[in-house]
Amino acid sequence: MRKNTQNFTVSRRALLQTAAGLAGGALLPAGMVVSALAEDHPALGTYPAGSSGSSVFVGISVPRTGTYAAQGEDLIKGYELAIEHLNAGHELMAKISPNIKKGVLGKQVKHGIADSEAKPNTAVQNFSKFISQDKAVVITGSVSSAEAVAMNKTADREKVIYLPGISGSNDTTGKDCVRYSFRECFYAETAARAIVPVLIKTLGKDKKVAFLTPDYTYGHTVRESVENHMKEGGWTTVTNQISPLGTTDFSSYLLNVANSGADVVVNINFGRDAVLSTKQAQQFGILSKMTLTLPYNTPFLAKEVGAENMQGVIAATDYWWTMEDKYPLAKLFNEAFRAKYKSNPEWGACCGYLQLAMWADAVERAKSFYPPDVIKAYESGAKVQSMVGEVQFRAADHQLIRPVVITRGKKPGDMKNPEDFYDVIDIVEGGPLMQAPDAFGCKLGSST
Amino acid sequence: MVNWANLVSQMFNGLVLGALLALISSGLTIIYGTLGVLNLAHGAMFMVGGYAGFVAYGYTGSFIAAVFCGSLFVLLVGVIMERGIIRHFYNRPDEDQILVTFGLGICFVEIIRFFFGSLSRSMPSPPWASGITSLGFMFYPTYRLAVVGIVAVALLVLYLVLYRTRLGMIVRAGIEDSVMVDSLGINVYRIFMVVFGIGAMAAGFAGIVNLPVAPITPDIGDAILVQAFVVIVIGGVGSFPGAVLGGLIAGEILSITSMINPGYSYAMLFVVMTIVLVARPHGLLGTQGRN
Numbered sequence: 001m002r003k004n005t006q007n008f009t010v011s012r013r014a015l016l017q018t019a020a021g022l023a024g025g026a027l028l029p030a031g032m033v034v035s036a037l038a039e040d041h042p043a044l045g046t047y048p049a050g051s052s053g054s055s056v057f058v059g060i061s062v063p064r065t066g067t068y069a070a071q072g073e074d075l076i077k078g079y080e081l082a083i084e085h086l087n088a089g090h091e092l093m094a095k096i097s098p099n100i101k102k103g104v105l106g107k108q109v110k111h112g113i114a115d116s117e118a119k120p121n122t123a124v125q126n127f128s129k130f131i132s133q134d135k136a137v138v139i140t141g142s143v144s145s146a147e148a149v150a151m152n153k154t155a156d157r158e159k160v161i162y163l164p165g166i167s168g169s170n171d172t173t174g175k176d177c178v179r180y181s182f183r184e185c186f187y188a189e190t191a192a193r194a195i196v197p198v199l200i201k202t203l204g205k206d207k208k209v210a211f212l213t214p215d216y217t218y219g220h221t222v223r224e225s226v227e228n229h230m231k232e233g234g235w236t237t238v239t240n241q242i243s244p245l246g247t248t249d250f251s252s253y254l255l256n257v258a259n260s261g262a263d264v265v266v267n268i269n270f271g272r273d274a275v276l277s278t279k280q281a282q283q284f285g286i287l288s289k290m291t292l293t294l295p296y297n298t299p300f301l302a303k304e305v306g307a308e309n310m311q312g313v314i315a316a317t318d319y320w321w322t323m324e325d326k327y328p329l330a331k332l333f334n335e336a337f338r339a340k341y342k343s344n345p346e347w348g349a350c351c352g353y354l355q356l357a358m359w360a361d362a363v364e365r366a367k368s369f370y371p372p373d374v375i376k377a378y379e380s381g382a383k384v385q386s387m388v389g390e391v392q393f394r395a396a397d398h399q400l401i402r403p404v405v406i407t408r409g410k411k412p413g414d415m416k417n418p419e420d421f422y423d424v425i426d427i428v429e430g431g432p433l434m435q436a437p438d439a440f441g442c443k444l445g446s447s448t
Numbered sequence: 449m450v451n452w453a454n455l456v457s458q459m460f461n462g463l464v465l466g467a468l469l470a471l472i473s474s475g476l477t478i479i480y481g482t483l484g485v486l487n488l489a490h491g492a493m494f495m496v497g498g499y500a501g502f503v504a505y506g507y508t509g510s511f512i513a514a515v516f517c518g519s520l521f522v523l524l525v526g527v528i529m530e531r532g533i534i535r536h537f538y539n540r541p542d543e544d545q546i547l548v549t550f551g552l553g554i555c556f557v558e559i560i561r562f563f564f565g566s567l568s569r570s571m572p573s574p575p576w577a578s579g580i581t582s583l584g585f586m587f588y589p590t591y592r593l594a595v596v597g598i599v600a601v602a603l604l605v606l607y608l609v610l611y612r613t614r615l616g617m618i619v620r621a622g623i624e625d626s627v628m629v630d631s632l633g634i635n636v637y638r639i640f641m642v643v644f645g646i647g648a649m650a651a652g653f654a655g656i657v658n659l660p661v662a663p664i665t666p667d668i669g670d671a672i673l674v675q676a677f678v679v680i681v682i683g684g685v686g687s688f689p690g691a692v693l694g695g696l697i698a699g700e701i702l703s704i705t706s707m708i709n710p711g712y713s714y715a716m717l718f719v720v721m722t723i724v725l726v727a728r729p730h731g732l733l734g735t736q737g738r739n
Contacts, residue, residue, distance in 0.1 A: 252458060255461050279663060
């Protein structure tokens with residue numbers, strides 16, 4: 001029935017346009033008929049139901065419990081600040097994109113938050129609920145790549161745009177990429193290409209490496225990428241300790257590392273797993289014998305393990321608050337964040353904020369919430385300003401081209417304030433870090 | 449070719465891990481053995497103990513004070529829990545007890561999250577047990593060595609209370625036949641309250657002792673609870689010596705398997721549990737169990 005109604009609408013509109021053309025004294029050219037039909041927007045996903053009122057709904061699904069709870073809360077802070085700024089027409093939004101006005105296409109943005117527990121099935125349930133109950137026009141959030149990949153697939157099936165939060169696996173915009181998903185943060189391959197040359201330059205050639213790897217897509221792809229690139233320095237893997245997500249006692253794994261004769265420990269664990277494994281590595285004397293490095297640094301890690309354990313540690317990250325000295329938008333963002341939350345933002349907050357700002361920019365440029373139009377706007381290669389300089393999405397795999405930030409832990413005595421944990425030693429330009437778009441098997445599907 | 453140094457160091461690590469599991473599981477098994485309550489809030493007691501110790505340490509800066517005050521706090525929480533809720537479920541079906549204790553566990557997690565947030569908290573090792581000790585075949589964190597001693601003393605005290613005191617005699621008699629004990633003029637329910645408190649305190653004590661080893665977060669008890677249940681199933685549900693034996697076995701399985709293939713260590717724990725259940729349905733040291 002609905003299909004018939006739509007067909008009728010199409011014919012009526014085409015008819016009216018043809019009539020208008022005739023009234024103008026000329027027949028409508030064939031190309032314009034096609035264009036008129038293409039501009040028509042049949043119901044798709046939550047369109048038009050989700051954007052027919054005076055407000056639109058953003059669904060946020062992040063872990064609020066479990067290993068990644070702290071990172072989930074950080075993301076929420078970024079999302080909520082962005083929504084507040086979008087609704088108020090804050091100057092930071094206007095500086096990110098001049099297309100962004102008050103609200104999104106004049107509509108106020110509402111939101112809901114659901115706990116994903118970092119579990120793919122729970123994340124998918126949240127996704128479905130946001131669609132069926134709230135008619136969400138966009139859904140965002142993840143800390144685990146496992147949930148990001150699951151939400152990617154759901155987004156593509158349901159034809160609702162999805163924006164991963166934190167997700168470091170190559171697969172998210174690689175073999176599991178979809179037309180409906182756009183990732184902001186850096187990932188395994190970019191992390192490896194950015195950090196490994198710094199490590200080889202700092203530590204020298206022919207080192208022995210021990211990996212601490214969480215057992216899922218993120219952990220394995222980061223390990224593979226780092227391992228591939230460290231060959232350039234003649235570095236070899238002596239042990240790879242794979243632990244389940246949510247491990248609390250790493251002693252058995254750490255004993256294997258301690259006995260491995262490694263020079264460098266690459267800790268790929270993230271969230272609480274990274275905190276626990278790093279702290280316990282210190283107890284086993286590993287940090288004093290081997291050099292620790294983190295290709296995907298956990299927000300809050302230094303705060304939780306203490307500056308004394310992080311001094312000298314080289315890590316790759318998405319954002320660090322002292323970058324406000326270099327980027328004016330980072331300064332504006334930090335100031336707004338501090339005013340609202342009384343602390344400095346970590347990179348989850350930055351990622352959440354930027355994802356929603358870039359979505360608002362794409363919608364404003366598309367002048368529509370119709371998903372294929374918004375996707376086209378995303379894929380146009382338009383550049384926006386961000387807290388880390390000018391960035392743009394790559395149309396071929398929907399990965400944001402953005403720099404990777406390399407930090408080194410400060411000595412406790414050199415810290416200017418209690419949150420001054422890192423020196424930013426390099427900001428590596430994003431473009432050269434990225435692999436060919438199809439290198440990890442990305443095949444974007446159709447938008448309709 | 450077996451690397452003997454690795455094997456011995458992993459076996460030693462298994463002993464340390466197992467000691468802690470034994471202490472946590474002994475609390476769980478005492479509560480089940482005496483009261484017949486499958487306490488799914490036991491992991492939360494471990495977590496509450498950790499936070500209580502963290503707060504006490506914050507005020508006093510003393511490890512001993514943290515252990516003492518934190519343990520007392522969990523004892524109190526256990527007693528209040530028993531008086532307020534658990535005792536109403538003694539004669540109810542197992543599934544009611546499971547659901548109510550599971551719910552209590554969630555409440556504790558959310559209360560702690562409300563006050564402390566999701567970031568992890570920790571306590572430094574006491575000065576007398578900080579650093580690393582050389583054991584000849586390996587270097588090992590001194591505090592983890594101390595944990596074995598602390599837990600051994602705690603288990604010994606628990607054993608003496610259960611097997612060498614009047615209270616313990618009543619408790620054990622209560623396990624066998626609570627109606628008879630009640631008819632002898634002993635207030636069984638008061639004893640039950642104390643037992644529940646002691647069981648909770650064992651988990652809370654372990655939570656505090658574990659604090660310098662692994663920082664805590666509100667939901668850290670979830671994983672501990674599962675392991676504690678596996679331990680008492682291996683050792684024999686309701687058996688105190690079984691909990692100790694099961695804890696040590698579980699610690700060794702986790703450690704030694706992780707030397708061969710870390711990914712399989714938890715799977716192996718359940719494989720061993722299944723083998724034990726098939727061969728001895730009541731666990732290694734379990735009896736016929738409760739009716």
